[in-house]
Each structure stands twice: as structure tokens, then as C-alpha cells.
Amino acid sequence: MGFLDNTSITVDAILTYKGRQILSQGGTLAISKFALSDEEVDYTLYDVTHPNGTDSYGTVIENMNLIEAISNRDHFRSHLTDANLAGASLGLVTNYPNITHGTEISIVVTAEGGAPTENYTFFIDNINVVKFTSAPNATSLTQGSVTVKAQSINPGRTATVNVFGEQSGLSAEVSIHVNTHETSPSNPDKQNR
Amino acid sequence: MGVYKDLDPSNDIQTNIALVTSGIFQDGASSIATFYTSSTQYTNTGDYSVDVYRYDPSNNASASVQFGVAYGHVHGSGSLGTVGATGDRTSAAVFGQFNNLINPPETTRMKFSGKSGVKHYYVLTFNRARIREEIEPGGWELWLGSGANRVKLIDDSSTVTTGNTDQRNFSPEYNIVSGTLAGGAGVGEAASQDSTNGSYGLFYPTIGVLLLNPDRLGVSPLSLSTSQASNTDARNQRTFFNSIVDGTYFQCKRVENINSTHYFIRANATSFNATTNETYYTQSVSGVRQVIPGLLTDPKVYITSVGLYNDANQMLAIAKLSRPILKSNSREALIKVKLDF
Numbered sequence: 304m305g306f307l308d309n310t311s312i313t314v315d316a317i318l319t320y321k322g323r324q325i326l327s328q329g330g331t332l333a334i335s336k337f338a339l340s341d342e343e344v345d346y347t348l349y350d351v352t353h354p355n356g357t358d359s360y361g362t363v364i365e366n367m368n369l370i371e372a373i374s375n376r377d378h379f380r381s382h383l384t385d386a387n388l389a390g391a392s393l394g395l396v397t398n399y400p401n402i403t404h405g406t407e408i409s410i411v412v413t414a415e416g417g418a419p420t421e422n423y424t425f426f427i428d429n430i431n432v433v434k435f436t437s438a439p440n441a442t443s444l445t446q447g448s449v450t451v452k453a454q455s456i457n458p459g460r461t462a463t464v465n466v467f468g469e470q471s472g473l474s475a476e477v478s479i480h481v482n483t484h485e486t487s488p489s490n491p492d493k494q495n496r
Numbered sequence: 497m498g499v500y501k502d503l504d505p506s507n508d509i510q511t512n513i514a515l516v517t518s519g520i521f522q523d524g525a526s527s528i529a530t531f532y533t534s535s536t537q538y539t540n541t542g543d544y545s546v547d548v549y550r551y552d553p554s555n556n557a558s559a560s561v562q563f564g565v566a567y568g569h570v571h572g573s574g575s576l577g578t579v580g581a582t583g584d585r586t587s588a589a590v591f592g593q594f595n596n597l598i599n600p601p602e603t604t605r606m607k608f609s610g611k612s613g614v615k616h617y618y619v620l621t622f623n624r625a626r627i628r629e630e631i632e633p634g635g636w637e638l639w640l641g642s643g644a645n646r647v648k649l650i651d652d653s654s655t656v657t658t659g660n661t662d663q664r665n666f667s668p669e670y671n672i673v674s675g676t677l678a679g680g681a682g683v684g685e686a687a688s689q690d691s692t693n694g695s696y697g698l699f700y701p702t703i704g705v706l707l708l709n710p711d712r713l714g715v716s717p718l719s720l721s722t723s724q725a726s727n728t729d730a731r732n733q734r735t736f737f738n739s740i741v742d743g744t745y746f747q748c749k750r751v752e753n754i755n756s757t758h759y760f761i762r763a764n765a766t767s768f769n770a771t772t773n774e775t776y777y778t779q780s781v782s783g784v785r786q787v788i789p790g791l792l793t794d795p796k797v798y799i800t801s802v803g804l805y806n807d808a809n810q811m812l813a814i815a816k817l818s819r820p821i822l823k824s825n826s827r828e829a830l831i832k833v834k835l836d837f
Contacts, residue, residue: 313832314815316759316804322812326837333806334509334813334835336500337761339768340801344820346775351790360790361798364820369800372816379811381773382499383763383797383823389770390777390785416785419498424809445809469809472499473772 317372338472340379343369377443378426378465382472391418393466393475404455404484407436410477411448412466422469425449431491432462432481445469451479459483460491500805501767503759510758517635520626520750521562522550527747531740532559543575543586543729545619546737561623565740566590567710567722567732569616570604574723574730583727587616594619594707598664598700607662608709609671609687611694616724618697618713618736622704628752631701633670635749637677638706640718641742647718648684649708650675651699655683660698672697672706674717677747690715708736754836761802761831768823771797796824802833 322332344364353359394413402408414420424445427433433451435444451464464477481491503509519526532549533542545566551559567574568591577583594617595603606614620638622631633653640647651670653659659668671687673696687695693715697708710722710732720739723730740746770776776797777785786792798820804813815833823829 312817312821312830313834314802314817316802316813316815316833316835318813318835318837319811321810325812332812334503334757334759334804335505335807336502336805336809337759337833338499338501338803338805339761339763339799339823340803341771341773341798341820343800344773344775344798346771346773346788346791349788349790349796361796361822364798365822367820369816369818369820372801372814374814376814377811379801379803381771383768383799384499384770384772385767386770386795388498388772389787389795392785468498470498470500471772 317374319374319376321377323374338379339383340381341383342380343367378424378467378474380465381474384472388418388471388473391416391471391473393418393423393468393473395466395475395477397475397477399477399479402453402479402481404453404481404487406453407450408433408453408479409448409450410464410466412475414468418468418473419471421471422446423448424467424469426465426467427451428463428465429460429491430462431489431493432456432460433464433479453479453481454489454491455484455487456481456489456491457483457485457487458491499772500809508760508762510760512756512758514754514756515751516754517632517749517751520622520631520748521746522558522560525550526749527745528562529744529746531737531746533737538734542731542734543584544590544733546733548737548740562626563620563622565733565736566619566621567616567736568592568594568619569724570595571615571726573616573726574728574732576727576729578727581727587732590619591616594705597703598666598705598707600663600665606707606709608694608697608712610691611709611711614694614709614711616710616722618708618710618722618732620706620708620736622748624704626750627704628750630751631699631704632749632751633668633699633701634677635747635751636699637745637747638740639743639745640713640720640739641744642718642720642739643742645716645718645720646743647674647696647713648676649673649696650677650683652683652687655686664700666700666702668701670699670701671695672699672708713739757835759804759833759835761829761833763799763823763829763831765825765828768799768829769795769797769825773797794824796822799823799829799831802831804833804835 572585572588577585674684
């Protein structure tokens with residue numbers, strides 16, 4: 304007879320930049336919900352031919368060491384969700400190469416594979432490269448679609464716009480490369496947070 | 497449910513405030529017996545204060561400043577310079593500095609318990625980063641030596657729990673008295689006992705400052721000599737440092753209020769069994785996404801991270817597991833996330 308294991312998993316959380324910002328401005332965190340992620344997991348490593356049987360199919364994944372949490376995050380790259388969203392995805396153009404400064408790009412998202420129609424949160428990783436036309440200083444916006452404008456920069460850079468379904472958590476990534484504007488004094492690498 | 501799940505404030509969120517004490521000195525030590533200075537610092541700014549290290553900075557690159565000691569005199573005695581003459585009058589600067597910080601306006605002298613009008617004091621001020629929030633009242637003991645003489649100093653927070661009632665800029669203020677923490681903070685000589693010279697000093701836990709009374713230290717049992725010669729670089733701060741070295745013992749702890757909140761993350765059997773992770777799917781030529789073989793009939797996913805959000809879906813905190821944990825229709829997960837701030 305063995306003893307039952309009555310332990311639960313306990314982990315320490317760290318504040319993100321947004322959490323710190325709210326505290327530094329005298330606000331309260333008011334955490335009201337959570338989400339789970341399987342970032343870092345590559346499911347192609349799930350080995351259905353493992354000689355030790357089904358219980359060992361996920362051994363490679365289960366034994367990996369995960370990296371530590373870092374503050375510089377505002378979203379996960381993937382989320383765990385309910386089974387009704389399995390196979391659902393966001394349809395959109397994911398690559399815009401060779402964009403000239405001043406060009407406006409509409410990012411329109413289509414719900415596919417059973418994904419619900421919803422608003423999306425758009426995150427720009429570098430607003431020196433592209434900006435939302437409706438909110439130039441914002442790094443994120445939540446609405447049905449957005450338009451971004453390529454900035455005058457030297458040298459050229461690629462910005463990533465991450466798109467997340469507000470409720471479904473479905474995600475997609477849009478890559479926009481803005482070409483060098485030779486006469487521009489704006490360095491795309493300056494701090495924009 | 498999509499990606500977010502609401503937390504039940506009454507069942508899933510527990511908050512508590514813990515009082516955490518820790519050693520204030522380098523490497524978390526609560527007491528040290530050896531003290532070092534930096535010749536570079538002493539040469540450059542030693543006429544104002546002396547930085548004190550736990551390790552010798554000349555041969556230990558990780559040595560960091562633990563605290564500083566200084567001497568202040570209202571007229572600048574014990575340092576070079578007088579009014580209308582050259583010289584930095586460093587002791588006057590130090591006196592004015594701490595008098596301005598601690599005392600209310602129009603106060604020009606210090607008061608140590610029953611003795612007012614004191615013109616000078618020694619200062620021991622901790623490195624700011626070492627204090628964090630404050631020094632623990634009743635958590636320090638400093639031994640001073642002078643030749644064969646010794647005195648052991650603590651604060652009187654064990655007997656005067658609310659501190660002095662003098663109107664200073666920082667509260668609480670405790671007296672420094674002779675005594676020892678061993679056996680439960682036994683006060684050897686109360687602050688009011690020596691009405692001629694006053695108490696040994698004053699202690700301000702919130703700013704990490706000990707002000708010591710040279711008049712009291714100058715008589716028995718320590719008999720530490722302090723020079724009040726005019727326009728003389730007497731380096732009384734060095735004398736005070738040497739007294740600490742001779743004492744060979746300094747115990748001190750800091751105290752912090754840690755506001756901890758525990759979030760109980762419950763992933764029920766029927767929830768969180770799919771993922772938006774791209775590697776979970778294959779895509780056929782017709783564009784139909786399918787779960788990869790092996791996971792199609794028996795869906796399994798792994799949890800690696802927990803995100804905590806506000807109502808605006810802003811990620812405010814993030815927690816990572818040490819290893820991925822399996823989640824499926826036949827498994828529930830309970831993850832306790834601890835957030836300190």
C-alpha cells in the first residue's frame with residue numbers, strides 16, 4: 304500500500320510590463336481570469352511509434368525543461384482551449400514583403416474551420432515600423448480589423464503583427480517588411496515601449 | 497468558453513500579507529564580524545564618510561558596500577575649514593544633512609533622550625538596496641570597541657514598543673541602548689539612565705539610520721575619544737569605523753511586507769483539451785486542418801504556462817511550469833500560482 308500524493312503544482316508568477324505599469328501608476332491588478340498555454344511544445348515530437356507503448360508517446364515532450372517566465376510578454380503564442388475550437392483558424396494574408404513607407408495595409412481576418420466571428424486583438428511588436436492608422440501610439444488594438452501604415456525608417460525593418468481572437472484565442476502572425484527610406488532620420492530600433 | 501476562464505474570487509483567489517525578515521548583509525548574512533574599507537573611496541570622499549564592506553574590496557570583486565559611517569558637527573569641528581575660510585567643513589555638511597532630514601524646521605541641535613542641545617553625532621546609514629523596506633526594530637545588535645573597552649548596543653523597541661514621542665520627520669524613532677539580543681532583547685541601560693550625556697543614540701528603521709551620541713560613547717564603558725578640534729581633519733568617522741572593527745560583531749536584519757496572492761488555476765476534465773498550437777495540426781491540400789495522428793482520437797495537450805489577465809484581457813502576470821504537464825479528457829489539473837509584490 305502506498306501513500307496518496309496530495310500535492311498540487313505550485314508555481315511562482317512574475318508581473319509582466321503591463322502589470323508593473325499598472326502598479327507603478329497606482330492601479331490595482333484586478334486579475335479576474337486566466338489562460339493556459341502550451342508554448343514551447345512541438346506536438347510533432349509526439350511519437351506514436353514509441354516501442355514502450357501509448358504511455359510513452361509523449362515522453363519527449365513531458366521530459367523537456369521549460370524556460371523561465373520573462374516580463375516582456377503581453378500574449379502567448381498559443382493557447383489551450385476547448386475541443387469545439389480544434390481545427391479552427393484565422394484566415395488572413397500573413398506576409399507583406401517590400402512595403403514602401405506611407406503604404407496603408409488593411410488586416411482583415413476571416414474565421415475559418417469553425418472559428419467564431421469575433422473581435423481580434425492586434426499587437427504590433429515595433430511601432431517604429433508600422434503604426435495603427437486610428438491609434439498611432441498604441442501597440443495593441445481590439446476590433447474586427449485594422450489598418451496599419453508603413454513608417455519612414457532607415458534602415459528597413461520587419462514588424463510582426465500578432466492577431467488573437469478575443470474569445471477564441473486563435474492566433475495568427477502577420478509579417479510586414481518596410482523598405483529603407485534613404486532620407487529618413489528615424490531609426491526603427493529606438494525604444495518604443 | 498474560449499481561451500480565457502474566469503476566476504472565482506471566493507474560491508480561486510487567496511491573499512495574505514507575510515512579514516519576511518532576512519539578513520541585511522551581503523550573501524544574506526544576518527551578522528558579520530569583519531569590516532573593510534575601500535582605499536579608493538577613503539581617499540576620494542573619506543573626509544565625509546567611510547563606506548564599509550563585508551569583504552575586502554581590494555581582493556574580492558563581489559564586495560559591495562554594506563553601510564556607511566560619518567561624523568557630523570554643527571560647527572564643522574573635526575574637519576577642515578571654518579566659516580569664512582577655505583575647507584569643506586565636511587562634518588558641518590554631514591550634521592546639516594541629517595539634521596535637515598530627520599529634524600523638523602528650525603531645529604539646530606540634536607536631542608538624545610534626556611539631553612538636548614547636542615552638537616554632534618555619529619551616523620551609520622545602511623546601503624539603500626540592502627534595507628529594502630526597513631530595518632527590523634529589535635533585530636540588530638552592534639558591538640563597539642575602544643582598546644579593551646566594549647559596549648553592546650541594541651534599540652529599545654522591546655520596552656518602548658511604539659517608539660519615542662519626539663516630533664521627528666520619521667516615525668518610529670527608537671533609542672539606542674546598551675544590551676543584547678541574546679535571550680530576548682535584554683536592555684542593559686535604559687535611554688533615560690544617563691541624564692548627563694543622554695542616550696547612546698537614536699534609531700530610525702524606515703530610513704536605515706543609526707545616530708550615535710559621541711558624548712555617551714565618550715564615557716564609560718566605551719570611552720571612545722571624539723575630536724572636536726576646529727579646522728582639523730580629525731577623521732572621526734574613521735575612529736568610529738575602527739570602533740566597529742574592534743567590536744567585531746554587527747547583527748542586523750531587514751523586514752519586508754510581502755503581499756502574496758495565490759491563484760488556484762483549475763483546468764477541469766472537459767476544458768482546455770484543444771490548442772491553437774500550429775504543430776498540433778496538419779493541413780491537407782484542400783486546406784482542411786486536422787489534428788496530427790495519435791492525438792486525433794485521444795486528444796492530449798500539455799500545459800507549460802499560465803497567464804493571468806484583467807477584464808480587458810491584458811496579461812498582467814505570467815507563470816511557467818518547470819515541465820509540461822499532460823491535460824486530457826481524463827485528467828484535471830490544479831495549479832497554484834503564487835504572485836508576490
